[in-house]
Amino acid sequence: MKLTHLLATAAVALGMATSAFAEDKTKVGFVYVGPVGDGGWTYEHNKGRLAVEAEFGDKVETVFVESVPEGADAERVMTQMALQGADLIFTTSFGYMDPTINVAKKFPDVKFEHATGYKTAENVSVYSARFYEGRAIQGHIAGNMTESNIIGYIGSFPIPEVIRGINSAFIHARKVNPDVEFKIVWAYTWFDPAKEADAAKVLIEQGADVILQHTDSTAPLAAAAAAGNVVGFGQASDMAEFKDGPRVSSIIDDWAPYYIARTKAVMDGTWETMSTWDGIGAGMVGIGEITDKVPANVKAEALAMKAALADGSYHAFTGPINKQDGSAWLAEGETADDGTLAGMNFYVEGIEGEIPQ
The missing domain is CATH 3.40.50.2300 (Response regulator)
Structure with a gap:
């Protein structure tokens, strides 16, 4: 009987440890205005998401929703991500600006990053490229x-x-x-x-x-x-x-370094609201x-x-x-x-x- 009790206690402890490990993962969400296969804007943002996974491995979990219209739908998607435990949410279109600010007010412990906008808050940063x-x-x-x-x-x-x-x-x-x-x-x-x-x-x-x-x-x-x-x-x-x-050259958006840096900042507790506007020089x-x-x-x-x-x-x-x-x-x-x-x-x-x- 004592051995059975001991095994049961060990199993519970192991389960708690596994659960704690799972909870330690940083959950990062991405809201996309187009499909990930658009070959352009959203495709490059999604490459950034995949770079985050490659950089941090099992320390992160990423989620995304594609083809989200700008407006009320965006607010609903962001809210759902926050409710499902996202620590950091990247909202990747100009028309997501006000929805991002609105949802951020309701979830002060979640960090938000809005692409191409200009409105910030204590838990909202903005970023864009030149x-x-x-x-x-x-x-x-x-x-x-x-x-x-x-x-x-x-x-x-x-x-x-x-x-x-x-x-x-x-x-x-x-x-x-x-x-x-x-x-x-x-x-x-x-x-x-x-x-x-x-x-x-x-x-x-x-x-x-x-x-x-x-x-x-x-x-x-x-x-x-x-x-x-x-x-x-x-x-x-x-x-x-x-x-x-017909294609003679292109403009390529490289979001990966920024996404990796901001995810790391959430992980190590150094994340602060900021405005980033980088160009060719910064890559x-x-x-x-x-x-x-x-x-x-x-x-x-x-x-x-x-x-x-x-x-x-x-x-x-x-x-x-x-x-x-x-x-x-x-x-x-x-x-x-x-x-x-x-x-x-x-x-x-x-x-x-x-x-x-």
Whole structure:
């Protein structure tokens, strides 16, 4: 009887120890606006999640929900993650900003990280990448490669992040080709291959022989491939499956180092609210291979610009630059401050059309 009791006690103790070990795992959640197989934005965020698992092994558990609409659904998903024991939640789209703040208030012990937004709280950090640095390089290449002098741009939503990208690409395309014209189509979606393809087709019909995009799928590159004699760029990921076709380079988002660092901060108790906005220099923005479709001299210039952006010797928004209405914005040699860039709500001089409200 005593032996039986001893064995039972040992079994209970072992069970408690196993349970405690399981509880020691740091649970990290990810909320995605698109599917993990989108080949772009969400695909790269999910690579970051997998990097967290690879880095910490059985010390972490990660969970994710994909294709979550911005709004009430997002708030529901975040709440569920918090209730299910998440210690840290990454919310990876601009439209998740207010839902993140709302849910964070209800769960003060959970840490939240919101991508591309600007609202913080004691338990909410924000992070983004200086995508406009990559857009400058794309603009340089596009301005050199267009033969029609019409560059098409597919915008997702008219938010500062997207407007910055349009302006940066336009400025650098115009520097090398004063005759360049931008035609902009707003898709009002981050990920909708059918809408993105339609937008690309419209731009190509309007004479664009270069397509830039700030949407998440490979559909614009597929449309460019179908049209022939049209070039484009990978968005958020390399989209290398098109590199033997229209894709001449890409902007690559590398979230893995940030996700690993912030997860580690939760694990060791050093996590604090902060705002992070890194670019090419820090490795958060990468430039994909520039293919041989790009003339050698243009490729060399693009790589030199990449190096200058990385070491800080060049800023993508360096004056003289006027606003669309012709009023002065940046004087000769003056560079834009982060506050203005973060809230950018105007086009630069030379871009036609109005920003939708």
